[in-house]
Amino acid sequence: MRPPVVLFGSVGLAGCSGIQSPLAPGGHEADALFSLFTLMMIVCGAIYLLVMAGLGWSLWRVYRRRVTARVGTADDRVLERGVGVAAAVIVVGLTVLIVGSFLADRALFAARGQDAMVVRVTGHQWWWRIQYRDPVTGRWIETANELHLPAGRTARLVLSAADVIHSFWVPNVAGKLDMIPGRRNLLDVTPHREGWFRGQCAEFCGAQHAHMAFDVKVESPAAFDAWLAGQARQAAAAKDPLSVRGAAIFGGPCAACHVVRGNPTGGRAGPDLTHFASRRSIAAGTLSMTRGNIQGWIAQPQASKPGTSMPAVPLPPADANAVAHYLATLR
Amino acid sequence: MRTDPLRLEQLTRTWSDAPGLWGFLTTVDHKRIAARYIVTALLLMFLAGMLALDMRWQLSTAENTRMGPQLFNESFSLHGSTMLFLVSVPVMEAMALWLVPLMLGTRNMAFPRLGAFSFWLYLGGVLTLWVGHALDVTPDLGWFEYPPLSGPAYSPGHRADIWAQMITFTEVAALAASVNVAVTILKMRPPGMTLARMPVFLWAMLIASLMTILSMPAIMLVTSMLIADRLVSTHFFSPAGGGDVLLFQHLFWFFGHPEVYIIFIPATGFVSQIVETFSRRKLFGHLVVVLAIMAIGTLAFGLWVHHMFAVGLPRLGNNFYTAASMAIALPAGLQIFCWIATMWSGRLWLATPMLWVIGFVATFVIGGLSGIMTASAALDLQLTDSYFIVAHFHYVLVGGAMFPLFGAFCYWYPKATGRLMSERWGRWAFGLIVGGFNLGFFPMHILGLLGMPRRVYTYPASMGWETLNQVATAGSVISVIGGLVFVANALWSFWRGAPAGADPWNGSTLEWAGLSPSPPYNLGYTPEVDSLTPLWTERSELRAFDGIAVDRREVLVTSVTNATPLYRQKSAAPSIWPLLSALAVTAMFIGSIFTPWAVAVGAIPIAVALTGWFWPQRDRVKTGPFRATA
Numbered sequence: 001m002r003p004p005v006v007l008f009g010s011v012g013l014a015g016c017s018g019i020q021s022p023l024a025p026g027g028h029e030a031d032a033l034f035s036l037f038t039l040m041m042i043v044c045g046a047i048y049l050l051v052m053a054g055l056g057w058s059l060w061r062v063y064r065r066r067v068t069a070r071v072g073t074a075d076d077r078v079l080e081r082g083v084g085v086a087a088a089v090i091v092v093g094l095t096v097l098i099v100g101s102f103l104a105d106r107a108l109f110a111a112r113g114q115d116a117m118v119v120r121v122t123g124h125q126w127w128w129r130i131q132y133r134d135p136v137t138g139r140w141i142e143t144a145n146e147l148h149l150p151a152g153r154t155a156r157l158v159l160s161a162a163d164v165i166h167s168f169w170v171p172n173v174a175g176k177l178d179m180i181p182g183r184r185n186l187l188d189v190t191p192h193r194e195g196w197f198r199g200q201c202a203e204f205c206g207a208q209h210a211h212m213a214f215d216v217k218v219e220s221p222a223a224f225d226a227w228l229a230g231q232a233r234q235a236a237a238a239k240d241p242l243s244v245r246g247a248a249i250f251g252g253p254c255a256a257c258h259v260v261r262g263n264p265t266g267g268r269a270g271p272d273l274t275h276f277a278s279r280r281s282i283a284a285g286t287l288s289m290t291r292g293n294i295q296g297w298i299a300q301p302q303a304s305k306p307g308t309s310m311p312a313v314p315l316p317p318a319d320a321n322a323v324a325h326y327l328a329t330l331r
Numbered sequence: 332m333r334t335d336p337l338r339l340e341q342l343t344r345t346w347s348d349a350p351g352l353w354g355f356l357t358t359v360d361h362k363r364i365a366a367r368y369i370v371t372a373l374l375l376m377f378l379a380g381m382l383a384l385d386m387r388w389q390l391s392t393a394e395n396t397r398m399g400p401q402l403f404n405e406s407f408s409l410h411g412s413t414m415l416f417l418v419s420v421p422v423m424e425a426m427a428l429w430l431v432p433l434m435l436g437t438r439n440m441a442f443p444r445l446g447a448f449s450f451w452l453y454l455g456g457v458l459t460l461w462v463g464h465a466l467d468v469t470p471d472l473g474w475f476e477y478p479p480l481s482g483p484a485y486s487p488g489h490r491a492d493i494w495a496q497m498i499t500f501t502e503v504a505a506l507a508a509s510v511n512v513a514v515t516i517l518k519m520r521p522p523g524m525t526l527a528r529m530p531v532f533l534w535a536m537l538i539a540s541l542m543t544i545l546s547m548p549a550i551m552l553v554t555s556m557l558i559a560d561r562l563v564s565t566h567f568f569s570p571a572g573g574g575d576v577l578l579f580q581h582l583f584w585f586f587g588h589p590e591v592y593i594i595f596i597p598a599t600g601f602v603s604q605i606v607e608t609f610s611r612r613k614l615f616g617h618l619v620v621v622l623a624i625m626a627i628g629t630l631a632f633g634l635w636v637h638h639m640f641a642v643g644l645p646r647l648g649n650n651f652y653t654a655a656s657m658a659i660a661l662p663a664g665l666q667i668f669c670w671i672a673t674m675w676s677g678r679l680w681l682a683t684p685m686l687w688v689i690g691f692v693a694t695f696v697i698g699g700l701s702g703i704m705t706a707s708a709a710l711d712l713q714l715t716d717s718y719f720i721v722a723h724f725h726y727v728l729v730g731g732a733m734f735p736l737f738g739a740f741c742y743w744y745p746k747a748t749g750r751l752m753s754e755r756w757g758r759w760a761f762g763l764i765v766g767g768f769n770l771g772f773f774p775m776h777i778l779g780l781l782g783m784p785r786r787v788y789t790y791p792a793s794m795g796w797e798t799l800n801q802v803a804t805a806g807s808v809i810s811v812i813g814g815l816v817f818v819a820n821a822l823w824s825f826w827r828g829a830p831a832g833a834d835p836w837n838g839s840t841l842e843w844a845g846l847s848p849s850p851p852y853n854l855g856y857t858p859e860v861d862s863l864t865p866l867w868t869e870r871s872e873l874r875a876f877d878g879i880a881v882d883r884r885e886v887l888v889t890s891v892t893n894a895t896p897l898y899r900q901k902s903a904a905p906s907i908w909p910l911l912s913a914l915a916v917t918a919m920f921i922g923s924i925f926t927p928w929a930v931a932v933g934a935i936p937i938a939v940a941l942t943g944w945f946w947p948q949r950d951r952v953k954t955g956p957f958r959a960t961a
Contacts, residue, residue: 204716
């Protein structure tokens, strides 16, 4: 199962977490593609060796034998046979690969006829809107930049884009699929390895294409259900005075774009922040979730993500502190 | 062929340009035009290479803030657009402009003024992009600018317009050059050079030119639609207005995929000629190689969708495109086996041009095989738009087309300049470029498999991509040093190289029959050909075909299939009108970035210039029947 990993691993995986790699599959779709990749490496490696052997042989003849014979027809008949055999090897190799590719492609769509949990993922410049169906009420539950999936269950991701073309790619789970304005693409994923993975936009989408990532957590179905129930809840009311002050300030400039369910705020242009502090990172994988980073992001979003639609909000330090404190309580 | 000094003197007078600046501006000599084309393209290759080095520097450390996103996005857009549209395609056409008449033993291209027009318009495209860059109006959305990102809503300003219009320039220039090359090859072959006796390079250029003629209209259409969307709100590509963003991708890649082969097929022509000469035997499998080129040229039009596997098109179709894309490995493989068989059975001479061919095979085959991997509709979902793809297309474009081009440069340099390049420095340049290239680009395969997407200006340190990026940067630096050695060698040899003589490599084809550097008239006589390797026959001299005027510009036109002499054709004299026409077209193209009225108003100067260009110039009373000569 792992020869290519060993092959590349000596240089590649050293020091790498492997949380965003097709070489460390953790889902049925990624498994099928990894097997196909292994087959490709074997066949293509053999063909490369064949060609290099031919090239090396011709060079070796120059150095060792000092071939001087002028070409005759007898010579060419040998060559014809040699070229014919090599071409036959190519045809066989290609046939194997085309069939292998076709079978892998079928495996990617094996779950298409079945029922699956629907998750809507919408690409924005430069973040991800993620919506789950509430199993109790049937309403959409919104979150952003962090995708949770139950292990062993198929999720059907409905991919679309709000502005320009993006591409949804979590290599450990499945191959990528574009998110195209005016269209809707379906991607079935069946992860089976629990843990944190990382996804990233794979279609150039403007200035901050590099900072359009998201975290993926594959967890047991029970843990997932608990998480989803938590996401369905409104944000807890602010308790301590600093949070109350922060919530009030948040209701001003921040609420133009962001929503915190439970707080009378309504903007939908930016990510839903209801359970903001429960996430692993800020601004689509740009910064890790720490109290300092929250405040830094509010104060100077253009410093860590130049070009982002989030404006720098000029708040007095005490107010910024209160907002950051409030956001850090949104678990 | 006999050399008659008086005749050659007369030919020189007839075919020379006016001296000085006027001659420079009016020349229709295919060699001068091609040299300008090649020098411009190489200069641009250097500039775009510097951009690449700058980007490699940026990526060599994680979370590097040396370049901001805007500068990085401009850099890769300018790098890609320059390399694809202003270097790779034009330099291959330029090689054809220079070499096709020499290899045919004729005096000029079929449409000499069209050649000049093509270069001036290409220069207009170069200046549009790079003067725009100097004025900070640099395209910043990559070398294919997908809408809606490139549409009016997300790209205000003129960056995307500059990109789209630069393409219009280069494609008109490319169409002009291709028509010229195709007609020259089909109608101006020397007597006896039937289609079956045509060297592989000419076949390659013929097929590449026909492919250009068939594929370029698609990109001109799509960039014009984009400009129309941006300028007059046509909504071809805006879903809200009833348009479709995928239409752009289909049309772009219907051109974009054949383009790769328009770059690669001429390279197979170079390789075939070099392998033949340096193996010192007739190319093995000439017919197979030619049929393989035709097969590649045909298949190339049936696989554009493999650039779009991730957009979510119907699966059955995708599998068809997978099969078609993989099938191209068969003709490409056959070509490689024929070259290896030629080397195997010949007496190999490992001069620098041949070294480049060996570097080409070793490198290009990796690119071909990674191409098979990305051709799989399924596996491509993990590979496309990652660094694996960056590695793949640099292996096929640099390994598959630029290495043969460098080999061709070394091979024909003595014919162009009359001097040999230094073999020693040539080997150094070869080693540094090929070694540095592989060191620089092989790790990118692995980076892609570790999840690094292309076109990111920075990445988090925790991803573990830093070491491989540093290796890639080191490799790029080494190959740039090799490139400088190559250029230094070419410049030094231009003034100090050993005199080459007519035929330093004992070549097989007609360009080696004449003097080096080629005089304005090319060969003293129109040769007659009776084999694939006319200079390798037992006869000591080529048979000549006489009857073409020496005191006025005249060329021989022959039949398409058998090259039977048909008639003598007047060849156009130097003229300023191609330059003026190109200027008028340039004004219209640039004006139409700003206002749609430019298309209407700008058409007037173009009409004037073309009228001047095509004004009938029949010899009237002087040679006509009305005045008897005494």
